[in-house]
Amino acid sequence: MHTGHSHGAGGGPVDHHDHLHGEAAHDPHAPQPDHDDTLTYYRRLEIAVRELLIEKGVLSADEIRRTVENYDSRTPEGGARVVARAWVDPQFKALLLRDARAACESMGFDMNVFEVELTAVENTPEVHNVVVCTLCSCYPRMLLGMPPAWYKSRAYRSRLVREPRAVLREFGTELPESVAVRVHDSTADLRYLVVPMRPAGSEGLDEAALASLVTRDSMVGVTALPPVGPRAG
Amino acid sequence: MSATTLPDPAASTSAHAPRYAPGERVHVLRVDVPGHIRTPWYVRGRTGVIDRVVGAFRNPEELAYGRSGEQRRYLYRVRFVQREVWPDYAGAAVDTVDVDLYEHWLRKA
Numbered sequence: 001m002h003t004g005h006s007h008g009a010g011g012g013p014v015d016h017h018d019h020l021h022g023e024a025a026h027d028p029h030a031p032q033p034d035h036d037d038t039l040t041y042y043r044r045l046e047i048a049v050r051e052l053l054i055e056k057g058v059l060s061a062d063e064i065r066r067t068v069e070n071y072d073s074r075t076p077e078g079g080a081r082v083v084a085r086a087w088v089d090p091q092f093k094a095l096l097l098r099d100a101r102a103a104c105e106s107m108g109f110d111m112n113v114f115e116v117e118l119t120a121v122e123n124t125p126e127v128h129n130v131v132v133c134t135l136c137s138c139y140p141r142m143l144l145g146m147p148p149a150w151y152k153s154r155a156y157r158s159r160l161v162r163e164p165r166a167v168l169r170e171f172g173t174e175l176p177e178s179v180a181v182r183v184h185d186s187t188a189d190l191r192y193l194v195v196p197m198r199p200a201g202s203e204g205l206d207e208a209a210l211a212s213l214v215t216r217d218s219m220v221g222v223t224a225l226p227p228v229g230p231r232a233g
Numbered sequence: 234m235s236a237t238t239l240p241d242p243a244a245s246t247s248a249h250a251p252r253y254a255p256g257e258r259v260h261v262l263r264v265d266v267p268g269h270i271r272t273p274w275y276v277r278g279r280t281g282v283i284d285r286v287v288g289a290f291r292n293p294e295e296l297a298y299g300r301s302g303e304q305r306r307y308l309y310r311v312r313f314v315q316r317e318v319w320p321d322y323a324g325a326a327v328d329t330v331d332v333d334l335y336e337h338w339l340r341k342a
Contacts (some may be wrong), residue, residue: 056234165324166323181325182328
């Protein structure tokens, strides 16, 4: 008799041929569970408010859908394109650090959907920037899309301001004491984009190849970018 | 020193030039008021340095309740030394935290 499964745990895939499961468990045509079973308080509230706004003519269903679609269309690739441009074009970088909205608009990003200002902060050998919103989940959505779950977690929000080096270490980022850790608490009308340092070994790469190196986490500032090269892969 | 109310909104509007300039030391009011407050607790009562005048924005403490948010308030990026914010801070002396704060929460240090 089987005492239990150990799928994947400790030793990779488990051979299933030596035992039988119940027929129902393996019915390939079994009905899939619905995913609409999370009608929580806040979901119910959102539906009620949305339906009222539509009913009263404040917003149309189409306007709401288009706005959601616009948000969903933003991904970290947008931010990565901006960072890569800043690495190869010193004039663009100067504009980005002075007026991030203008810089992004010059690359074709529509910044008007978001009623907040964007600012870019540059990592250097002396200063490492990292972003948090201790009050809620403010995030540069216009360039990075929706924030990851950990960015919104109570642990990240409360600990990053209090012990940033310990949190960075948990992301695999070890910084010497000589590098100043500059935390940005995005509390109000500013959203922050971190411009990570260009990785060592990337000298020969063009702008598109550089953009493919830039990760979401590096633009939040919880990681630095690893060197590129045949050994680093 | 601690206060129990914020200054009169009319006394701090965008009709004037920004009160503080980069490099100036400012004190964050230690006030406990209800509402949609954008000033985190951990910097209330602390002293920082103006890093940048961001501009004049509609006041989110008003906007949150369906009001117009006028008069606009100047928003500043204020830099705090971590070891002054957290007495037991374990990181380096050079570490800082920047917080975006509205003018009516600040006072000349």
